[in-house]
Amino acid sequence: QVQLVQSGAEVKKPGASVKVSCKASGYTLTDYDIHWVRQAPGQGLEYMGWIVPRSGDTYSIQKFQDRVAMTRDTSISTVYMELSRLRSDDTAVYYCARGYNGWSPWGQGTLVTVSS
Amino acid sequence: EIELTQSPGTLSLSPGERATLSCRASQSFSSNYLAWYQQKPGQAPSLLIYAASLRAPGIPDRFSGSGSGTEFTLTISRLEPEDFAVYYCQQYGISPFAFGQGTKVEIK
Numbered sequence: 001q002v003q004l005v006q007s008g009a010e011v012k013k014p015g016a017s018v019k020v021s022c023k024a025s026g027y028t029l030t031d032y033d034i035h036w037v038r039q040a041p042g043q044g045l046e047y048m049g050w051i052v053p054r055s056g057d058t059y060s061i062q063k064f065q066d067r068v069a070m071t072r073d074t075s076i077s078t079v080y081m082e083l084s085r086l087r088s089d090d091t092a093v094y095y096c097a098r099g100y101n102g103w104s105p106w107g108q109g110t111l112v113t114v115s116s
Numbered sequence: 117e118i119e120l121t122q123s124p125g126t127l128s129l130s131p132g133e134r135a136t137l138s139c140r141a142s143q144s145f146s147s148n149y150l151a152w153y154q155q156k157p158g159q160a161p162s163l164l165i166y167a168a169s170l171r172a173p174g175i176p177d178r179f180s181g182s183g184s185g186t187e188f189t190l191t192i193s194r195l196e197p198e199d200f201a202v203y204y205c206q207q208y209g210i211s212p213f214a215f216g217q218g219t220k221v222e223i224k
Contacts, residue, residue, distance in 0.1 A: 035213070037161075045153075045161065045204055045215040061212045095160055102151035102166030103208065109160050 022096035139205035149209025
């Protein structure tokens with residue numbers, strides 16, 4: 001079945017970087033865009049940006065443009081989202097989602113905790 | 117940038133009742149790119165409705181979506197116990213894509 005499986009939880013110190021992976025299975029990664037969304041504890045969904053796996057082109061919202069990098073390794077059907085210069089308010093669950101007729105499926109989420 | 121506002125923030129209903137959730141956009145956009153998601157505690161969001169009115173595979177027909185322009189609605193005809201959750205609308209046609217703030221459907 002089509003699924004996205006993300007890497008495990010991370011604990012980072014302020015100022016560090018985190019790299020979250022999202023591995024696709026059950027379909028060809030390069031056929032659909034992958035989007036990244038985060039959710040702070042008890043809050044709603046915040047869109048971050050997307051990557052076109054076929055070309056490697058990326059787009060991120062202005063809030064994250066200077067801190068986020070999205071990449072892919074098509075040989076292992078995996079995309080990555082790296083967020084740098086972490087702050088305490090980056091503590092959140094980070095999700096990847098396949099973009100197609102609405103976004104589905106979603107990864108299970110990766111909790112990133114930023115704490116000194 | 118399109119902003120989505122959902123109402124009400126919380127809906128308190130009993131199983132078997134009808135739920136009507138609203139999503140209003142700050143500017144008009146194609147209904148082809150309006151989706152609804154359900155999120156249960158500790159889980160990722162899951163797609164219910166796309167293109168404003170099309171049910172995702174496996175979604176029961178008690179869920180229906182409607183609307184166009186700036187006004188969209190998700191209706192749950194008869195609430196089942198598993199439907200109590202948070203629901204988000206989303207526009208995915210014009211970047212930056214955006215979500216509403218969510219409506220929590222809770223048991224009365």
